[in-house]
Amino acid sequence: MKKLLKRSLYFLLPLAAYVLYELCHKNPYLTEKIYSSQIYPVLSGIFSYIAKYLPFSLAEFLIYAAVIFAIIYLIYIFAALFRKKDFKDRIYHFCYRLQTLAIICGSVYAFFVLFWSLNYARMPLVTHMGYEASLYSAEELGNLTFKLIDRANEMRQIV
Numbered sequence: 001m002k003k004l005l006k007r008s009l010y011f012l013l014p015l016a017a018y019v020l021y022e023l024c025h026k027n028p029y030l031t032e033k034i035y036s037s038q039i040y041p042v043l044s045g046i047f048s049y050i051a052k053y054l055p056f057s058l059a060e061f062l063i064y065a066a067v068i069f070a071i072i073y074l075i076y077i078f079a080a081l082f083r084k085k086d087f088k089d090r091i092y093h094f095c096y097r098l099q100t101l102a103i104i105c106g107s108v109y110a111f112f113v114l115f116w117s118l119n120y121a122r123m124p125l126v127t128h129m130g131y132e133a134s135l136y137s138a139e140e141l142g143n144l145t146f147k148l149i150d151r152a153n154e155m156r157q158i159v
Contacts, residue, residue: 004092007099014106017113024121031121043115066108073101 024031051058080093126133136144 004095004099007103010103011106013110017110021113021117021121024118028121028123031118032123035118036122040119047115073097073104077101 024035047058054061077094077097080097081090083090083093124133
């Protein structure tokens with residue numbers, strides 16, 4: 001049981017990632033200055049360097065691998081309920097495996113926040129470009145859409 005409690009410290013990683021996520025959303029200027037302009041380009045460069053040697057999409061591979069892993073690991077978790085003869089042993093192994101799954105999910109969340117999600121806390125593009133954001137009615141947006149469709153059809157005939 002002590003081992004389960006010691007392993008609970010791993011839950012601090014997703015908690016720290018969540019706190020960082022919230023702090024970045026409260027201060028998008030610092031996120032822009034530190035994360036987006038200094039840290040993310042390095043991370044992006046590393047991932048791009050690795051991905052360019054792969055003949056498939058790394059993101060798709062990770063998604064498929066995660067789904068397959070989740071299915072296999074859920075079977076593994078529930079197998080703990082039927083393997084041991086002692087009831088306490090069954091419950092312990094079930095909880096241990098369930099905690100391991102929670103640690104893995106929390107770690108994936110933390111890495112997602114650190115490697116990608118903080119980009120959502122950046123300053124809006126309108127701020128960078130100096131445009132004034134204004135609201136448009138549904139009718140105005142509909143008219144613009146039809147004008148763009150007509151223009152695209154004209155360009156299509158040319159090409």
